[in-house]
Amino acid sequence: MLTLVNGKQTPQTSALDRGLLYGQSVFETVAVENQTLLLWEAHLNRLVAGASAIGVPLSADFLAALSGEAHAAATQCDERTVLRVTVTAGQGGRGYLNPDPMQPTRILSCHPYPQYPVDHRDVGITLGISDIRLATQPLLAGIKHGNRLEQVLARSQWHADWQEALLLDHDLNVVEATQSNVFLARDGVIFTPKLDRCGVAGVMRDYLIAVAQSIGVDTRIVRLSLSDIEAADEVFVSNSIIGLWPVQRCLSRHYKSREISSKLLKLLLENEVIPNH
Template sequence: MAVKVWINGTVFDEADAKVSVFDRGFLYGDSVYEVLRTSGGRPVDLEPHLDRLGRSAAGLMLPMPPLDLLRGALAETLAAAANAEAYVRIVLTRGAGEIGLDTALAENPLRIVIVRPLARPPAELYERGATLQIVHVVRTSPRAIDPGVKSGNYLNSILALAEARRAGAYEALMCDAHGRVAEGSSSNVFVVRGGVVATPPVDVGILRGITRERVIELARAEGIDVREQPLLPDDVRAADEVFITSSIRGVLPIRAVDGRPVGRECPGPVTRRLMRAYDGFLDRVARGEA
């Protein structure tokens, strides 16, 4: 089990992987990134992640390297790390240069691939459920920064998660400036009421999660009614079931919101079906069938 880092064409051990303190990703969060995992050693949903990386780069006017370069870098780094299963982080920064906000000061964009052993949440959280806290930190307005851009500036989510952790919760749930449910600090949220699954629409101002999209697809294939619709905090608190999704977590059940139990059992029946469906998808990826 090892950590390997590819930086602009060279694979380094963790201790030797270094970037300049003048890099704009370090100074300003002037960067974009993607996180994914492997299943059976194969990257999960790599192409959707690369597509989103390209959109994020375009949104920040960052140079996007050829996709074949990134695919090759990922394959090289995964092979060097030789982990059974891996966490992967792909990072693009504008590069280093004279200190100042003007993007014209940046030189030599950085392309980075970080690979380390996959560490999923404890099994207990999948068996009993995690806890969610609806926080006071408001999701950044789409009029300020496009939520579809997965940038290195993550202060909004950092502050949200810090508030949730102070309340003793596992994950935060943010609302937008109008009080509508948005998303977690690093997850998308779903609720189940009367067998119907609902999740906030993208136009509320959320990141279009890759796993969110995959779970919606899997749910509809299972014959489950899924609706993308605005939700209020009370819709989450009163739900029969709540779960969150992300690339590393997959489908994770929620047993309590704001300290109040969710539904009669956790995971609930719909959440269990979707957990099995997503695990089945990961199995197909491992076999090279998805």
């Protein structure tokens, strides 16, 4: 399994990296298909914005090196691979104080593409409701940063028959799922939660909003409750690796319609932004 740390092939990094000490990092999980980094520009843009928000400005030289290494890694990995790209605040600084100057660390690692059952995409999944409530932190909301204990706890509590689980905030708004974003469709309109208090704004979420718009389907970014999920015609989840999974069961509902989600999935496949089965 290929791992590059600041461009050097090594499975090791500093034990005193601020990514390890404080979770001061951002990361991307990129689908790689036939040596192509899917949605690479969107991933890179999100990485840069997130890094800046956690006090890690990235120089043009750093980004050029990162991009070069990502493309090089793509040519050396399996035909279908998950590339994790992590950028940390690097070493140094006494305690919480950021080092000045800061020398961020790049970590790129290739991982086997998960082999999810074909049914998840074709038939749909069972979506549970996690007991974990996401904490509200507007300064970190939307960012795919390295402070992910809530997701680790949530994942450890999935029931055996769940393929994903909704995460709510303390006010019981639906925010996202454990490792994906959530959408619902009702009366021909798509709704997805606001991520201004917590949650991760997925690259695939943005892409789906844009692609829905391109076929004349509006997406409204709103506060959603479990009642909205129950009242929906369709529910689906998305991330860069799974693409889109329709939800078959959630709460007491058995969702039958795939009208909008199947159109979107078709477009993801046609546009080659996710691997085919």
